[in-house]
Amino acid sequence: MIAYFKSLLSRGARVATGAKPAVIPEPVPTDVTLLDAALSGWFREEAGELLEGFPISPDDHVLDVGCGEGVFIAFCAGRGAEVTYADIDAAKIDAVTARLQGSKARATHPLVSDANPLPLPDTYADKVIAMEVMEHVDNPAAFLKELVRVGKPGALFLLSVPDAASERVQQHLAPPGYFEKPNHINVFDRETFERLVTEAGLVVERKAYYGFYWSIFWALFWTCDQDLSPPWHPLLESWARTWDMVLKMRDGPRIKKALDEALPKSQAIIARKPDGV
16 A cells, blocks of 8 residues: 555656656655645545545446556556556566456556557546656647547546645756756646646546645755755655655644645645536
8 A cells, every 4th residue: 555655745846857758766754755645535445435535446447647656556456447647667567467466356458659649449448547647748638538539428537636735836947958858848727737638529527636745845855965865865755754754643634634735735626527528
């Protein structure tokens, strides 16, 4: 379970000077990221939901575009779903394939693709996932149109991008390469992101904002002058301990919810494809 959350939170960052996704450092205490993500509604194993409002069943065929390390599709495979996972990086696809060996998935389909277009037929999947991808692509509207094409009528979509509030902070603090290709070339405010989804023909069912902890973590990270490996700077360790203490206070979940709304690292939309689209 802890690995799920660590991998999830690593998906949103890329090395500022290169194309390879960065592994976010694991500040201590290690359970702070687990607790923070659980309070945001991620990986609800008992409810069978990847994110609250996005259930995965053994009858589903799930497509994850830009699967990265495979954290999301691994959860779906663990639910017994048929899974297709796509990424532009062949090495990542090989690693995810190895990760899914012996899983409960009904079937697994690896795919190396830049999704322009997806080499898949129309109405292919029941559930479509694209997490922290659209900020990297040249044409987000065309990318989303392609996702909609391969979703079945009634398919449920889980889409996320970095929130504009945290990106504005990073624009003041991060190295210039953070906002250069192949990194974050698009910044979406909440209205623009929702409009992009609805103009693609989807109906928004739920919106979620999460990751205040990581917004502050990355704001602090750049001044620590360290690479993405231990030992972690005392400032990052101190922030992790502080946030852990906040979450465990009586009003911790309410404080987290308010701060996640104000300065989230990411915004997510759960949307449905209507019949006839």
